[in-house]
Amino acid sequence: xxxPERRLLRQVVEVARRTLKDMEWRDVxxxxxxxxxxxxxxxxxxxxxxxxxxxxxDEWLREQVAGEFSGSPESDDPxxxxxxxxxxxxxxxxxxxxxxxxxxxxxxxxxxxKRHERRISELESDLKKLKGDARQARREAEEARREADRRxxxxxxxxxxxVEPELVEACDRLRRDRRRLTGELDxxxxxxxxxxxxxxxxxxxxxxxxxxxxxxxxxxxALNVWAxxxxxxxxxxxxxxxxxxxxxxxxxxxxxxxxxxxxxxVLPAGIAPDSPQAVEWLIELDRPFTLLVDGYNVTAKxxxxxxxxxxxxxxxxxxxxxxxxxxxxxxxxITVVWDSARAIETSAETLPNGIEVRYTREGWKADxxxxxxxxxxxxxxxxxxxxxxxxxxxxxxxxxxxxSEALANWALNG
Numbered sequence: 001x002x003x004p005e006r007r008l009l010r011q012v013v014e015v016a017r018r019t020l021k022d023m024e025w026r027d028v029x030x031x032x033x034x035x036x037x038x039x040x041x042x043x044x045x046x047x048x049x050x051x052x053x054x055x056x057x058d059e060w061l062r063e064q065v066a067g068e069f070s071g072s073p074e075s076d077d078p079x080x081x082x083x084x085x086x087x088x089x090x091x092x093x094x095x096x097x098x099x100x101x102x103x104x105x106x107x108x109x110x111x112x113x114k115r116h117e118r119r120i121s122e123l124e125s126d127l128k129k130l131k132g133d134a135r136q137a138r139r140e141a142e143e144a145r146r147e148a149d150r151r152x153x154x155x156x157x158x159x160x161x162x163v164e165p166e167l168v169e170a171c172d173r174l175r176r177d178r179r180r181l182t183g184e185l186d187x188x189x190x191x192x193x194x195x196x197x198x199x200x201x202x203x204x205x206x207x208x209x210x211x212x213x214x215x216x217x218x219x220x221x222a223l224n225v226w227a228x229x230x231x232x233x234x235x236x237x238x239x240x241x242x243x244x245x246x247x248x249x250x251x252x253x254x255x256x257x258x259x260x261x262x263x264x265x266v267l268p269a270g271i272a273p274d275s276p277q278a279v280e281w282l283i284e285l286d287r288p289f290t291l292l293v294d295g296y297n298v299t300a301k302x303x304x305x306x307x308x309x310x311x312x313x314x315x316x317x318x319x320x321x322x323x324x325x326x327x328x329x330x331x332x333x334i335t336v337v338w339d340s341a342r343a344i345e346t347s348a349e350t351l352p353n354g355i356e357v358r359y360t361r362e363g364w365k366a367d368x369x370x371x372x373x374x375x376x377x378x379x380x381x382x383x384x385x386x387x388x389x390x391x392x393x394x395x396x397x398x399x400x401x402x403x404s405e406a407l408a409n410w411a412l413n414g
Contacts (some may be wrong), residue, residue: 012086
């Protein structure tokens, strides 16, 4: 029952509320307890609807309310007539009530339409006035501009007549020089922008060439038995050859897995590259891979309020990476890269815990080193960095790109 129809039966609601208040509490239907307890001047809309529905469906309650109602179905007041038809229900009451509802809805809709039409008319009048004010303001602004130009020209002519001809010529020459220099400056800016674009393109070409240098050489056209053989089988064959020529103890088994060409690392659906779940997924991955980490990117996320270049903080991250390596099923190779402004050449060492640490040379950032390493490893690598360009370059090389937040949150909470 919509609001206009409930408003039409407002007399029924008022009589019913009085009837419920006059009843003994034990006689009040359970469904009407909240209505009977309501003390507000107006009954809330949900309770009002509940009350009318209960009266419509409960004949006993309707008779109790009708006994307190004094209206007539023949009244000229449509509200009283509707209430009488709803409560007393003479023959044909439904059609009569529907007719009253229809007339009431039509009148209500007509009033709304008229109200909206009046509002539209007022808004159109305001818009017309605002447009006129805007045109007047534009005319006044244009007139003010012309007046300012006129006064400027007048002042200049007066100044020219009062000062010496040499000064006038100097001012004119300065104005011409200013226009010329402005034009030259604009041309220089355009040339600088073009040079910047060419430099960016050249840098991109250089990066591509650097990555090409790390691409494994293609197999020669001649038959190569070892190239077509599985890496593990080739190692076994070499061991047998060595034992045949040099009898003695067997050759030691390498501690690090051989990273053969494999499918790219792809996070499962639902795991974000900036979440610690991405690191847990790598730990559970049952295949060899290399994890490349931008050290200072991660420590900056782990300790944002500290000097993250301190040795103890670097040691903490390297120990966390050692724990990751120990827990990982795929026995990954883990390399952490630190920026260094003092080394002449990039240096690398393997710690006792198995983590490879690299310090970049002067003028060579960790970002460059990570891109370089990912270009050589391709699909067998996962790169952790806060730099979007580094992750995108790694992904172009076939590697998996993870955010530093993923490793930092894993290390702090894992």
